[in-house]
Structures are given as structure tokens and as C-alpha cells.
Amino acid sequence: MTQEAQLASDLTRAMQASNVDATIALLEKALDTFEQLGVQTKHQVLLEAVSNRITMLLDRDMEALAKADIFSYNVQQASVYPLTKSPDDLFNHGLLYQDSADYILADKALARHFLVEFAQGKLSLNDNDVALNCFIQLYQQCLQDSHYADLLMLVDEALNFIESNLDDLAGFDEFEQFDVNDFSLHHKDLNFYDSVGPYPFLVTVSEIARSYAMRGYYQTMVNYLRDRQAVNFELVDTFITLSPIEDEQLKPWLGEMRESPEHETRALFSPQPNGFIEYRFNKLGAAIPEFREAGHKSAKAFLDYVFQAKS
Numbered sequence: 001m002t003q004e005a006q007l008a009s010d011l012t013r014a015m016q017a018s019n020v021d022a023t024i025a026l027l028e029k030a031l032d033t034f035e036q037l038g039v040q041t042k043h044q045v046l047l048e049a050v051s052n053r054i055t056m057l058l059d060r061d062m063e064a065l066a067k068a069d070i071f072s073y074n075v076q077q078a079s080v081y082p083l084t085k086s087p088d089d090l091f092n093h094g095l096l097y098q099d100s101a102d103y104i105l106a107d108k109a110l111a112r113h114f115l116v117e118f119a120q121g122k123l124s125l126n127d128n129d130v131a132l133n134c135f136i137q138l139y140q141q142c143l144q145d146s147h148y149a150d151l152l153m154l155v156d157e158a159l160n161f162i163e164s165n166l167d168d169l170a171g172f173d174e175f176e177q178f179d180v181n182d183f184s185l186h187h188k189d190l191n192f193y194d195s196v197g198p199y200p201f202l203v204t205v206s207e208i209a210r211s212y213a214m215r216g217y218y219q220t221m222v223n224y225l226r227d228r229q230a231v232n233f234e235l236v237d238t239f240i241t242l243s244p245i246e247d248e249q250l251k252p253w254l255g256e257m258r259e260s261p262e263h264e265t266r267a268l269f270s271p272q273p274n275g276f277i278e279y280r281f282n283k284l285g286a287a288i289p290e291f292r293e294a295g296h297k298s299a300k301a302f303l304d305y306v307f308q309a310k311s
Contacts (some may be wrong), residue, residue, distance in 0.1 A: 024054060079103075087113040094124035101134035108148060111138055115154035119161050125169055132286040136233075139225055152228075159222045170215035171207070198253045205306055206257040206267035209299040210281060216298025217285045224290065231288050237280075238292055240300045244275035245307050279303065 027050050079097035081089045087110055090100040104110045114134065117123055123131050139155050142148040162169060224231060245251060254269035254277065270278040281299075284292055 027051075027054070090114070091117070091123070094122060096123070096130045096134060098130065101130065101137065104134055105137055105141060108151070111141075111148065111151060112154065114138070115151060115158055119154060119157035121161055121165065125162075133233075136221070136225075136231060136286050136288065140231065143228065143230065155225065159225055162218050163222050166215055166218055169218060171211040172215070198250050202250065202253055202269065203257050203259060203266075205303070209279075209303050210266065210284075212302045213281060213284055213295035213299035215295075217291045217295035220294035221285075221288070221291050231290070233287050234289050235287060238289070238296060240279040240296050240303065242277040242279055242300075242303055242307060245277055247307075 077092075077097055078099050079089055081087075081097075081100070081103055083089075090096060090103060090110065090113075096104075104114045115138070118131075118135060125131050135155075135158065138148075138151070142152045142155060245254070251271070254271055256265045257267040257269065258265050265282050267282060268278075268280045270280070272278055281295075284295055
């Protein structure tokens, strides 16, 4: 391929790239070729189009950031730790960046800092796979590597913190005034979403069920880790099976449960051919089968009660 053809190819690919970084990288490559060839008028239109696309992508990303939950956005970004070398730059608003665990697991001083922050309640744990994954992996490392064994004392302090704050961490603090006996499709406290029909009821069911599940998950995790039992991560895709839901009002609304279009799916009701309902959580803690099973068992008792009460 000639340089001229390569230039046109790079500019065309830049026009088709879906994110700013890829577009800019391709544009920079094209500009290098431009310098070697000299300015070619016939490519000016493509250059302007790529420039306009970068502006559009930046505007789109800023709009997405404005809509996104700031915690969800931050935890998906790379940390600035490699630049600053400050342990504080492994976290943002109590959440770990996507690459923070790599540094924590590779550096004992950072691991110690992480566990101290954990035990002092400075990390946001509920519904945060990143922190729990890191914590459990670090626990395994302490068991397997004698160099890290002295950190197990800090692991136990973190477990004490979890057990002492179980309801808050599981999210029960959001439903302090909630009385399960008042559960009704028309109960005023269940209609605080901008929606119609029974959907707010099902969203609220999912939120409360998740609180039960996280409580069961945390308690089992505490017991396992205190007993120094080894745990194994598995790519498990588990779910809860519910008896057929008899309430005809609810059936058309079963499906993805989310607070708003901007939020990811928190749970999923999937009707099965035999009439039973398959219920799945999204991101129910780190993928430890024993922990997730305990969470499901805890949540199923609540879900069974709710839907039996409605049938």
C-alpha cells in the first residue's frame, strides 16, 4: 500500500472509530504521513471531517458523563497512581479504579493501605465487585504467601467492620421504615420512580431482594475468611427459580429491572415455558459460588414471601 493510500485508509478508519482515543491515534498517524507527503488538498475534506468527529465524540462523552452516576464512571477509569505514586490515588469517592487492584496485589505497602482503608469504612463496598474482588484475592495471597501472612490481622479487622455494619453495607438502611406487610402494588412508598403500572413495584422488589442477597453474601464471606478457608473464583452464572407468579398485573412487566434507562440492569425476571420465573442479579459480589449461593438463598426467602403474598 502506498503512503497516499495508507493516509486515506487511516483517515477513513478515524471517521469510523467509536471512541475519542482511537480517533485521535489514527489522526496522529495520518498527520505523520501528511508531513512526509506534503499537504494534499484532496484530503483536506477528510481531515476536517475527522476533526469534526473528534469534537462530536468529546461532546457525546461529556453528555454521557453528565448522565452517568459519578461512582460508576470513576470506577471504570484507570487510576493516576502510576504518575503520582500516592496511595490515595488508588481510590475516588471510596471506589477503586479499574486498575487499582493490580497495584494493590503487587505491592505489600499498598495492600496494607487498602486493608486499613477497608477496615475504617472508607471504601464503598455495596454492589462494587472491584473492591470485593481485590479484598478476596488479597486474602488468598495472604494465605499462600508467607511474606503477606502478617496482613491477615488487618483482614480480620476488615471482617469485623463488615459484620458490625452488615445492614448498612447490604443496603438495608435505604428501607429502614419499610414494612413488608404493607407490600402492595398501590402502596405510596413504592411509586417513587417515574414509571407507570407495576414496574416500580418490581424495581423495588429487586432492590430489597438485593439487600437480602448482599447480607447473606457478606455474612458467609465473613465466616469463610475468619476460618481461613480457601475460596475459588469461578465464572458462575447462577440464578433463583421462583414459583409461577399468579398476579396477572405483574406478568407483562417481568423483564429487566432498572431505575432508569441510564442505569445498568440490576436484576432480571425471565418467565420460563413451565410457568416458573428465573431471577438473576447483576454483579452480586465477587464470583465465589458459596458466597453467591448464600446470597441467593437469603434473597429467595424474601422473593417467595412477596410473590406468595401477591398470588
